[in-house]
Amino acid sequence: MSNLAKPNLRRRARVEINECGMAQSAFVFGDKWILLIMREAFYAVVRFEDIQKDLSIPRAILTNRLGRLIDLGIMTKQPYQEAGARVRHSYHLTLKGRKAFKILAAMMEWGDEYLIQNPKMQIVDGTTKSHLRLGLINELGQEVPQKQIALEPKR
């Protein structure tokens, strides 16, 4: 009772949910199946059956989430035809979807650090094969360490 922590309980000015990109993103990416389906897409798994088997996702859920991703403009459904088969469909990331890569990359870094024993995959520069990691970069192109960052209202 004597040495209780004395945190600063002064509350920041409330940042409205609907004016905050972080909060709005939470409504899109705050769903495990959405994230796992996007993982498949980044791993170039594009067919309904393949995604379904990889993830063991209930078929109705996969249909639902692919629909949601298409409505959001994150993925598209494209027809294709293999020799001796009828037209089928495959699912691909749009630019908007590919732009979400850093979200998945950040999850990969964190998961590899805290949830996985020895990770199998890594993010590399495709040309040099140099291993890549995420960093917060200032306007001069220099990385800024975590402890130095702050969340502030725009000027």
Next chain:
Amino acid sequence: MSNLAKPNLRRRARVEINECGMAQSAFVFGDKWILLIMREAFYAVVRFEDIQKDLSIPRAILTNRLGRLIDLGIMTKQPYQEAGARVRHSYHLTLKGRKAFKILAAMMEWGDEYLIQNPKMQIVDGTTKSHLRLGLINELGQEVPQKQIALEPKR
């Protein structure tokens, strides 16, 4: 029918869910309330009532998710005491939780680009006030453009 897209349908070797940090992270962060509660934590909102009001989250759900975050080691519950009041509790990110900042930062960038009209908040260097953004950085400390990256098995 003539000019159907001809995507590469060759499937990558399957990356097992339980050997993939990205997939395992999806089970943690693939929940909108978990993400929104962590947002509150990064915005220094630490009390049950304050979080509940900011997010309009059902109280039972908030209790459940705070418990989950504590079990995961992402947050801790700390006692504190204000003058003329009994001991209360506040919720804080652990190091493990703070290390997830880049996940939220990536969501903020994406959400500010695609979901929000004019964003109110930004990530800055606390000392220089320079605006920060996320980038993929190679071993030389240089940023590598999106189109150049690849996901590969570890050597």
Next chain:
DNA sequence: TTATCTAGGTTCAAATGTCAAACTTAGCAA
């Protein structure tokens, strides 16, 4: 011709999760 296979779905009933609103509890103050 009839049957079989496959990709990409629907449909179903049971289990689980979410929600808002009401209730609970402990300590403090009037």
Next chain:
DNA sequence: TTGCTAAGTTTGACATTTGAACCTAGATAA
């Protein structure tokens, strides 16, 4: 004694998720 507040718990209606079975259209096989 009564009321207030922070931090929950309980309740019962409603929505979502799940696995398993079913459906459908083209292609080929018998």
